[in-house]
Amino acid sequence: MSNLKFSEDHEWILVEGDIGTVGITTFAQQQLGDVVYVEVPEVGVTVTKGGEAAVVESVKAASEIYAPLDGEILESNQGLADDPAAVNNDPQGEGWFFKMKIADPGQLDGLMDEAAYNTFIETQS
């Protein structure tokens, strides 16, 4: 059973069992503008909730992408090296950043569901 959750830093995580696929939301990519480079994490790296996991560079600036949960990086989207624009064009599909093993599924309760996230972004000017 899959489950889509959102963080306040505008990351989404698609949960299947104890594996989560992480990317940034449509709102986030709109704020960033054209993405020109993504630094994805190395496989095997341990990440903590709220800790830096990746870097996304737009034309104008670099932005940090945070891990939404504690865990370990299982896979990174190597396709972004050749097609960073996928983050803009398909942020919740082809623009995924990394897959991680979720260390503590209880932490999912601290994330928003889609309805809560949509309400949340209305408060962001």
Place this chain on the structure above:
Amino acid sequence: MTDHATEPRKTALYALHVELGGKMVPFAGYALPVQYADGGILLEHQQARESAALFDLSHMGQVRITGADRVAALEALVPADVAGLAAGNTRYSFFTNETGGILDDLMITQAQDSLILVINAACKEADIAHMRANLRGDVHLEVLDQLSLLALQGPKSAEVLGQWVPELTTMPFMSVRDVRIAGIDCRVSRSGYSGEDGYEIAMASDQAEAFARKLLAHDAVSPSGLGARDSLRLEAGLCLYGHDIDTTTTPVEAGLTWAIQKRRRTEGGFPGAEIIRKQLSDGVSRRRVGLQPEGRAPCREGTELVDDSGRVIGAITSGGFGPTVGAPVAMGYLETASAETGTIVQAMVRGKPRPCEVVKLPFVPNNFYRG
């Protein structure tokens, strides 16, 4: 010191920018579009390289200097040959300080009975104060705050303006004309900050929106914001004041000696002239260079440059992604021994060394009108 309002100032095109979907950001005290909703920096940049991009430059300062002593007075502040600048022409220069550093860069236009200067928005208060304090003799300075300034940049610019005033298509690069375009009085210079053929156009602010709309009605024209303006000038190897040039950089270090005409190099008579003359004869300890990072990660302003032993040998002063190059591009200063084209230096990005090659500027060949 006066308190500045926290609200950014608006140019005459503010409402138009918002209507066009401009993403407004504060810049030099003004609200300006960094990009537009239907565009984005990559598209707006490409527009200037392939078609005609319209920029609002009205935040910049425009001043007129009149009086019998105006040429000599200005020459005492800039290393340009103003006396030798023929009427109807414009020239790039800079205000220097006593240590040969740069206070601001600017464009100087020789109008028939006056000099017209365009100065950076962030420096305009300081520049005006500098001129009021230091212009000597029969000189009068007027701030032209009733004027707006637009730029139309790109290979189709000439065709666009030519539909109203055909002579504008053949005006020489760096020449200036007072013309009436679509019923609006304009001062037009064939100049710009993109490396492409293009024009910078001043008109009364109460006509600026109407003028912009007339240009935008042409199929070849679309609006471009600050983001594209920056990526264009970086690919063109042009300096941004406060980043690539400032009070600590001399024109010789910055590679801008071409803007100090021969007579001024030998005669001096501007602040820092002796220091600059010495650098011209003896050389400089560091130089502004172009840098091509290997791979796709941008290397940005402030990034330290080190040699293979890890010794700091310079820093990046402008860096980002070059949409036309399709890769990251940067400019910075390197100690002279490492500044030769082809040298590989390391940019320390997020704690890791990223190789960069010293390359000739510009990154993209320029397309200035050559007749």
